[in-house]
Amino acid sequence: MANDKYGNIDELLSGAGTEEAEGNTPRRSRRPSPALGVMTGDKRPTSVTDGLKADKQKAEKALEEAQQKFEMEKADLLRALEEAKNSGSEGAPIVLTMPVTKQEVTFELRRVDTSLIDVSPENERIQEFLDEISLQDILPSIKKHGQQKPGTLRPTKDGRFELIEGSRRLASVKLAKQEYLALIGDVPDADVRELGIIENKHQDVSPYEKAKAYQKQIERGEYENWTQLGASKGISSSHISRYRACVELDEVFVRILPSPSDMPLSYGETIAQLKKKGERALIGKAQELLDMRKAALSEKTELPDVEEVIKILKSAVRTKVEEPKAWKPVVYKSKDGKTLKHSVTNKGATKFEITGVDDSQLEKILSFLTTTLKVDA
Numbered sequence: 001m002a003n004d005k006y007g008n009i010d011e012l013l014s015g016a017g018t019e020e021a022e023g024n025t026p027r028r029s030r031r032p033s034p035a036l037g038v039m040t041g042d043k044r045p046t047s048v049t050d051g052l053k054a055d056k057q058k059a060e061k062a063l064e065e066a067q068q069k070f071e072m073e074k075a076d077l078l079r080a081l082e083e084a085k086n087s088g089s090e091g092a093p094i095v096l097t098m099p100v101t102k103q104e105v106t107f108e109l110r111r112v113d114t115s116l117i118d119v120s121p122e123n124e125r126i127q128e129f130l131d132e133i134s135l136q137d138i139l140p141s142i143k144k145h146g147q148q149k150p151g152t153l154r155p156t157k158d159g160r161f162e163l164i165e166g167s168r169r170l171a172s173v174k175l176a177k178q179e180y181l182a183l184i185g186d187v188p189d190a191d192v193r194e195l196g197i198i199e200n201k202h203q204d205v206s207p208y209e210k211a212k213a214y215q216k217q218i219e220r221g222e223y224e225n226w227t228q229l230g231a232s233k234g235i236s237s238s239h240i241s242r243y244r245a246c247v248e249l250d251e252v253f254v255r256i257l258p259s260p261s262d263m264p265l266s267y268g269e270t271i272a273q274l275k276k277k278g279e280r281a282l283i284g285k286a287q288e289l290l291d292m293r294k295a296a297l298s299e300k301t302e303l304p305d306v307e308e309v310i311k312i313l314k315s316a317v318r319t320k321v322e323e324p325k326a327w328k329p330v331v332y333k334s335k336d337g338k339t340l341k342h343s344v345t346n347k348g349a350t351k352f353e354i355t356g357v358d359d360s361q362l363e364k365i366l367s368f369l370t371t372t373l374k375v376d377a
Contacts, residue, residue: 206260285316
């Protein structure tokens with residue numbers, strides 16, 4: 001019988017792929033296909049990729065459990081602290097188990113002058129986006145009742161502190177002109193990023209901020225490229241494409257939203273498509289929306305939500321904007337050799353080129369133009 005390049009199902013099921021064929025001719029062993037693992041009831045991973053996925057899921061589950069434990073411990077201890085205040089026995093140390101290193105860290109609860117606090121570079125949230133509009137879900141309560149839930153700080157140099165989690169509360173406290181309530185302890189470096197992630201679960205960072213954080217991780221060499229980052233974090237290729245589009249966003253398109261957290265993941269791709277239809281009109285409309293937002297901060301007026309913002313931007317590029325037409329250069333000449341060349345570019349800029357004039361004549365021309373246009377040098 002002629003050799004079958006792929007063997008046959010009976011041989012593979014019986015393990016004959018490792019035996020010798022008739023005539024004592026060694027038969028090359030074959031690697032079972034992934035489908036056979038299912039057919040034979042094999043529960044083990046059938047590929048390296050499956051094994052990595054299983055390991056990743058196991059690690060993620062363990063980290064999630066550690067994060068939940070940290071949050072529960074923190075909540076329990078804060079309740080105990082409140083009881084201690086009421087009984088007059090406050091001042092006992094607060095001990096929390098860190099989610100990554102599993103170290104027990106002792107914290108002190110106290111209020112700190114906000115001028116002494118620096119936000120950790122590991123914090124994904126862009127602090128410049130935090131204002132009275134984007135913080136309207138917590139700012140009124142903090143102004144009225146004070147900060148109730150503490151953030152987390154660790155001491156640094158010269159009596160300063162690094163904020164680990166609680167940056168929205170910090171921004172709100174600054175606007176309310178209050179001191180910052182915080183748990184202060186020597187948090188290990190390995191736990192800093194994870195504690196920031198815990199905070200962001202309550203008010204997620206925008207796709208733009210996540211994309212910028214991912215880009216930093218690639219630039220620091222944590223990942224070779226976006227493809228590797230996506231594979232490691234379990235992000236689909238379509239979502240990676242959308243994050244990459246968010247990285248390219250001009251900041252003005254983020255600032256015109258009521259809050260960066262309102263941004264849909266597809267926002268970067270939407271803006272890129274609209275730019276192709278009419279970049280000039282789009283940026284002009286975005287600037288109008290930004291001016292509206294700035295006015296709303298002082299006038300307390302209502303702003304369009306993210307869906308309305310996108311509709312306004314789309315309508316801006318649907319409206320035909322008449323582009324300036326270029327003029328072919330027109331040359332004027334005098335008998336004594338002077339020339340004036342006049343043209344208009346396709347961007348609407350008027351150009352004059354003058355030759356053969358002396359300084360006094362040039363000064364008269366400039367005086368005429370500045371007076372007519374009412375402009376100053």
